[in-house]
Amino acid sequence: MSRQFSCDTVEAVGAVLNDWSKALDERFRALFTLRGIATREAIAQIARGFSDPSALLKHECAYCLGQIGDPAALGVLTRVLGDKDQDPMVRHEAGEALGAIGDPSCGRILEEHSKDAAQEVAETCQIALERLRWLRCPERESFVDTNPYSSVDPAPPLTTGDVRQWQEMLNDTSHSLFSRYRALFSLRNHGGPDAALALATGLGDSSALFKHEIAYVLGQMKEPGVVSALSRSLRDPSEEAMVRHECAEALGSIATQECLEILREFRGDGERVVRESCEVALDMLDYEKSSEFQYANTVRLSDVTTTH
Ligand SMILES: [Fe+2]
Numbered sequence: 001m002s003r004q005f006s007c008d009t010v011e012a013v014g015a016v017l018n019d020w021s022k023a024l025d026e027r028f029r030a031l032f033t034l035r036g037i038a039t040r041e042a043i044a045q046i047a048r049g050f051s052d053p054s055a056l057l058k059h060e061c062a063y064c065l066g067q068i069g070d071p072a073a074l075g076v077l078t079r080v081l082g083d084k085d086q087d088p089m090v091r092h093e094a095g096e097a098l099g100a101i102g103d104p105s106c107g108r109i110l111e112e113h114s115k116d117a118a119q120e121v122a123e124t125c126q127i128a129l130e131r132l133r134w135l136r137c138p139e140r141e142s143f144v145d146t147n148p149y150s151s152v153d154p155a156p157p158l159t160t161g162d163v164r165q166w167q168e169m170l171n172d173t174s175h176s177l178f179s180r181y182r183a184l185f186s187l188r189n190h191g192g193p194d195a196a197l198a199l200a201t202g203l204g205d206s207s208a209l210f211k212h213e214i215a216y217v218l219g220q221m222k223e224p225g226v227v228s229a230l231s232r233s234l235r236d237p238s239e240e241a242m243v244r245h246e247c248a249e250a251l252g253s254i255a256t257q258e259c260l261e262i263l264r265e266f267r268g269d270g271e272r273v274v275r276e277s278c279e280v281a282l283d284m285l286d287y288e289k290s291s292e293f294q295y296a297n298t299v300r301l302s303d304v305t306t307t308h
């Protein structure tokens, strides 16, 4: 973002982010504003968020630090990744953020946690390690990024193939998760209803990490044809909270009338992270609709992020 922000402004936005008495959607908007500002002061304010009681907010703080991409966040992200008192979903996002920043100095810590007792953390670190290797491989030289979104992804798309081939690879567990993620992002970048439906076939996988990433990209794609697949996972009480939360956020992003009704239904869910995801999605949609939708010098939500 080219606009200059004074330290006082950044501090004021950081105070909103870190005020536990404020509504979560307001705190999320403060976080997205800080992500957009992306200065060292903004990073320091986001880093304060990790003492929060909400895993949802903390995992979004980690995601935003990864997307900003400044190595100044490596210290706090490394601490969060190694902190067993943090929710595994937050630790996962810290590991993924380290991969997104892509600094080779993270290799050791990622290696260590690639065998973490929490499966979602271990798998995240395995993928992040592969991304670090990929960033330095010869293929990278001629790589053309086809990502139509502004996200820094955990894996690059494949350079060849079609929807049928990518769907096959997506669901072939004999491949590494990194390779399957490559197929996943190929389908996401290709776009359209068929690619979205192909992606939704992965929601039956055994890895919670893999399924939550599928739900995340379906939220980016906003294809209404996958609403029933997403709501099936959200409704499944045996599904991991990490996956159900991401399905709720994707439904909030697709935002058809049917999505809103499902989100209202799960606003009182027994899992805090699911409940809060529905609450934030609904409140943000209300806020976007309201006429005063303007904050931090006209930074718009839709310009800055899809929630993770
Ligand atoms: Fe995630």
Ligand SMILES: [Fe+2]
Pocket: 059, 245, 246, 307, 308
């Ligand atoms: Fe998430």
